[in-house]
Amino acid sequence: MRAQARIDLDAIVDNIAAVRARVGSAAVMAVVKSNAYGHGMVPCARAARSGGAQWLGTAVVEEALALRAAGDTGRVLTWLWAPGDRFEDAVRADVDISVSGEWAMDEVVAAARAAGRPARVHLKADTGLGRNGCTPGQWPSLVDAALKAQADGLADVVGLWSHFACADEPGHPSIAPQLAEFRAMVGYAEDCGVTPEVRHMANSPATLLMPEAHFDLVRVGLAGYGLSPVPDIGGPADFGLRPAMTLVASLANVKRVPAGHGVSYGHAWIAPRETTLALVPTGYADGIPRHASNVAPVLVAGRVRTIAGRVAMDQFVVDLGDDEAEVGDEVILFGPGDRGEPTAEDWAVAVGTISYEIVTRLGARVPRVYSGADASEADATGTDATGTDAT
Numbered sequence: 460m461r462a463q464a465r466i467d468l469d470a471i472v473d474n475i476a477a478v479r480a481r482v483g484s485a486a487v488m489a490v491v492k493s494n495a496y497g498h499g500m501v502p503c504a505r506a507a508r509s510g511g512a513q514w515l516g517t518a519v520v521e522e523a524l525a526l527r528a529a530g531d532t533g534r535v536l537t538w539l540w541a542p543g544d545r546f547e548d549a550v551r552a553d554v555d556i557s558v559s560g561e562w563a564m565d566e567v568v569a570a571a572r573a574a575g576r577p578a579r580v581h582l583k584a585d586t587g588l589g590r591n592g593c594t595p596g597q598w599p600s601l602v603d604a605a606l607k608a609q610a611d612g613l614a615d616v617v618g619l620w621s622h623f624a625c626a627d628e629p630g631h632p633s634i635a636p637q638l639a640e641f642r643a644m645v646g647y648a649e650d651c652g653v654t655p656e657v658r659h660m661a662n663s664p665a666t667l668l669m670p671e672a673h674f675d676l677v678r679v680g681l682a683g684y685g686l687s688p689v690p691d692i693g694g695p696a697d698f699g700l701r702p703a704m705t706l707v708a709s710l711a712n713v714k715r716v717p718a719g720h721g722v723s724y725g726h727a728w729i730a731p732r733e734t735t736l737a738l739v740p741t742g743y744a745d746g747i748p749r750h751a752s753n754v755a756p757v758l759v760a761g762r763v764r765t766i767a768g769r770v771a772m773d774q775f776v777v778d779l780g781d782d783e784a785e786v787g788d789e790v791i792l793f794g795p796g797d798r799g800e801p802t803a804e805d806w807a808v809a810v811g812t813i814s815y816e817i818v819t820r821l822g823a824r825v826p827r828v829y830s831g832a833d834a835s836e837a838d839a840t841g842t843d844a845t846g847t848d849a850t
């Protein structure tokens with residue numbers, strides 16, 4: 460074992476169940492895009508379904524089609540589309556399609572006609588995020604086009620939705636106007652005759668902190684994997700969550716070096732005295748941020764220590780001082796923290812990013828090894844658990 464990401468599927472089942480308990484009558488969508496934030500899409504999707512997720516969410520259509528290929532027959536929404544994308548495949552696979560503009564509505568109509576069945580559509584409103592979604596100014600014509608497609612039997616407008624910019628900053632001045640704009644845009648569409656099955660806006664922070672944003676459905680990504688989207692307000696346990704991923708490696712070399720010995724490229728760390736260096740065989744090719752050089756913590760030889768020197772493509776070094784370790788000993792880079800190991804949030808703080816990025820960037824070369832619910836069915840080959848071609 461060089462390195463592996465151990466994924467506790469029971470944690471995902473329990474996290475989704477905890478979210479469900481929190482949101483009352485609203486449905487739960489587990490967001491499994493980006494290889495389930497690095498955790499492996501298909502096994503995590505199954506675990507999320509076991510935890511009660513009525514919906515799955517993906518960014519791109521290939522992810523949704525991989526879920527179908529793996530046997531998922533439940534509701535799946537896909538929201539990031541480009542012109543010429545696989546709309547027809549999505550319609551045939553019964554995947555719900557987000558539409559942010561009239562060009563996409565046109566493609567959906569053409570796809571539905573070709574597939575011989577109506578497309579299920581969620582109209583996305585840009586209520587202030589300024590990213591994808593239809594602006595309030597363009598909304599009337601998008602609603603009009605969607606209703607026309609519905610009247611022609613080519614679309615069912617089942618969802619109206621939006622996304623927050625700053626839900627992780629409670630009280631941020633953008634939050635109330637976004638909610639008000641969403642209510643106004645939903646109201647307009649309903650007045651025009653749209654009868655949505657689900658109105659949805661909440662991501663993990665809004666799900667955990669803003670009941671008024673739950674509407675009919677919440678979309679949780681990070682919380683499902685047991686990480687806190689608002690670490691300054693509370694850690695996972697404060698929200699009834701448990702981190703699912705533990706990243707471990709085996710020491711590939713242990714050696715004594717004299718004082719003044721430089722370590723790794725650029726000699727960004729130099730031994731202040733005679734010491735023992737341990738080699739951890741993972742690097743930025745595996746998703747370990749190069750910014751972790753000289754700052755990120757790992758648990759090895761019974762203590763949390765800081766990476767010494769630069770993270771290279773495939774390896775980094777830890778200074779053990781006079782402590783003992785052997786080749787093959789386990790290093791825990793991060794995990795839930797209950798064995799004294801650092802957490803993904805500790806890495807995020809050390810590196811200057813968010814825990815989302817720490818787990819999601821984990822590379823295809825690191826095997827995902829599953830335990831708990833559905834683990835026997837999980838793809839533990841490690842190259843790519845999405846079922847799509849590894850990229």
Ligand SMILES: Cc1ncc(COP(=O)(O)O)c(C=O)c1O
Nearest residue numbers: 490622662663664678679680681
């Ligand atoms: C549209 C949309 N909804 C929901 C989510 C889930 O966000 P979170 O991981 O904060 O729950 C994302 C993630 O980026 C998203 O893009």
